[in-house]
Amino acid sequence: MKQTLSIFCLCLLMACTSKPKQSEKDGFQQKEKFEESWESLQNYEIPQWMKDAKFGIFIHWGPNSVAELHTDWYPRWMYSDKGHINIQTGEIKAGEPHVAYLYHKEKFGDQKEFGYKDLIPMWTMENFNPEEWVSLFKEAGAQYVIPVAEHHDGYALYESSYTRWNSTRIGPNYDVFKALADEIKKQGLIFGASSHLAFNYNYYNQQDYFDTGDPQYADLYAPPHEIGDSVSQEWLADVWWPRTKEIIDKYDPDILWFDFYLDRPEFVPYHKKLAAYYYNSGIERNKDVVLQTKNFNFESYPEGTHMFDLERSKSDKIRKEYWQTDTSIGKNSWYYSKNWIPKSAQELVADLVDIVSKNGCLLLNIGPKKDGTIPEDQKKTLLDIGKWLKVNGESIYGATHWEVFGEGPTKTNTGHLAEIKDKSYTEQDFRFTKNGDNLYAIALVPPTNDIEIKYLNTSNINIKSIALLGYDGKIEFEQSAGKLSIKLPSDAELDYSWVFKIKI
CATH class of the missing domain: 2.60.40.1180 (Golgi alpha-mannosidase II)
Structure with a gap:
């Protein structure tokens, strides 16, 4: 009897330890918690639901949309009175004021009296309908949606405990991010969040003759410092990290996307910390989650510890690790602008196919207007892509690359x-x-x-x-x-x- 009981106990122990615990939801497998080490983080695997999804929607929307021109970096450019860099071409125009600086001065007034902080209350979003938005994304064939949680401007589209500059206190008095998150989940799509806050520290031109130099607005325009200075450890510990954790803890994103500047050396102490914290948050809610970063200037995340993202670029070969292109329907803009130059559905479908053939997926951006409407031309493009996917989706969703990605004379350029x-x-x-x-x-x-x-x-x-x-x-x-x-x-x-x- 004692021997039989021992064998029974041994079999029970083996059954409990021989394989990971399988959850009924999303194929999640219970894992040991991640530690803040690359050795531990090398155990991360991009989940199958991400590999199957292939097509997602990115949403750039917020006070940036108010100006309706020169909007990608409008909060930065409106203070660029003595030179700027063209982010599309890398061309440096020393000594020349940016057209957004002149435009703002003429339309809204002097930047000392009427700065970016004063544009925020003008983001009215009176026609915003999250149900209609997400229904459109579903019709377009998107499987996941990533709204911007906060951009370089330092304004949070969610209810934040760490900054007054958030959508529930200044502007629409509404948790925009939560409304989108709830509707995305309700309609059965995968929900993500993007953070662009890392660049906020060096985003604004701080001058005494602008409101950016006024200490009372340092919580929006960043603490006073010389532009280009290394990000202070105090700002990282007191601003960036708490706000990043808050997005994870309050909104449970299945995908967490980060813009450039996260890869700067100042952020190195947080790279492993962020990945472990986020992956463990997924384990706590029985969900495999996805961290997406660019690794633009500095190799912040080794291969196999995250998901690589290329901005406005594609791979020229099959990548071993699953990857993503993020780009916009607008050739020249992420946020809505009156001079928006659109890409055609033909271009975007071909890009989607090219990306999937090389083991990637496409995150496609839209730029809604300040009142919350999605422009008709952007709607049409999304619906046209959706019609194509309804016919041809079996070659995209759940598909993998083949032994070669294809053939033809047109070469793909890669790089930022x-x-x-x-x-x-x-x-x-x-x-x-x-x-x-x-x-x-x-x-x-x-x-x-x-x-x-x-x-x-x-x-x-x-x-x-x-x-x-x-x-x-x-x-x-x-x-x-x-x-x-x-x-x-x-x-x-x-x-x-x-x-x-x-x-x-």
């Missing part, structure tokens, strides 16, 4: 803000994805002639049949040792990238 260098795709550009037993060969540009794909020759693959998603007719093809030839169907009426489903 590199998309400005990219050339348009041609009819000879193809990308491959795989989902289950199916291979997808995707023509990035709608073909006008018979198709030839060199890599899909008999030496590399044996094709059984080909179908064209969204088309009911038969697809005629011929495979040789040198290429795959597909006869162009004369009656196919399809928008954007064409997806050929291949049975092997």
Whole structure:
């Protein structure tokens, strides 16, 4: 009896310890808590739900939207009276006032009397309807949504215990972030948060002849210091870290995205601390979470400890680790502006395909107006992408890269803000994805002639049949040792990238 009981106890112990505890929700596996060490953080894995999602919506909205021109860094540029840097091209214009400085002075008044702090109450958002917004995102085929929680301006779109400059106290008197978070979760999408606060310390031009030099507004414009100074440890400990923790603790984001400046040396003491704290917060609520950073100038997070993000850029190859492109529908802006230059749905669908073929996902930004409406042209673009995904989603959602990402003459530029260098795709550009037993060969540009794909020759693959998603007719093809030839169907009426489903 004693021996039988011992064997029973041993079997019970093995059953409890031989594999992680599996939660019913989202495939979560209970883990040991992470420690603040790279050795421990190397045990992090990007969850499968993130790898399957592929397409998300980014939302840049807030007091930045009030000016309606030059809005990306308007709070910075409106004080740039003696030179500035073009963030798209890197061009330095020494001694020249930024057009936003002149625009503000003419439209709103002198920056000493009417500064950025005075624009905040003008963010009225009277037509904001979170239910309509999220319904639009779902119709667009998005699987996750990341609203900006706070930008470089230092203004929190959430109820903050650490700054009076938040949306519940100054401006709309409303927890904008919570309203979006609740609706995103209610409609079954994945909820994320972005923090851009790290750059706030060196964002504003602090001068006595501007309100930025007034000590009573140091809690918005940062403590007085010379621009370019290293971020003080006091500000990190008393401002940045508590506010970052507050977003995690109060709103439970499944994705936490950080803008550049987090990778500066001053933030090194917080890199492991942040990752461990956030990942452990996920464990406490039985959820695998995702930390996304840029690693722009400084290798702040080793590979395998987070998810890498490229701003306005794509990879030129298949990356081993799952990654993300964040970009905007606006070629020249993240926040709404009257001179917004839009990208077409055709461009964005092709970019999405290219990214997925290289083991990535796309986070696409919209810029709502100050009153809370999403411009009609941005709505149309999202809906057009959604229509394409309804037909072709099996080649995207849950898909993986293949042995090669594709072929064609158009090369992808990579690196920070590199998309400005990219050339348009041609009819000879193809990308491959795989989902289950199916291979997808995707023509990035709608073909006008018979198709030839060199890599899909008999030496590399044996094709059984080909179908064209969204088309009911038969697809005629011929495979040789040198290429795959597909006869162009004369009656196919399809928008954007064409997806050929291949049975092997």
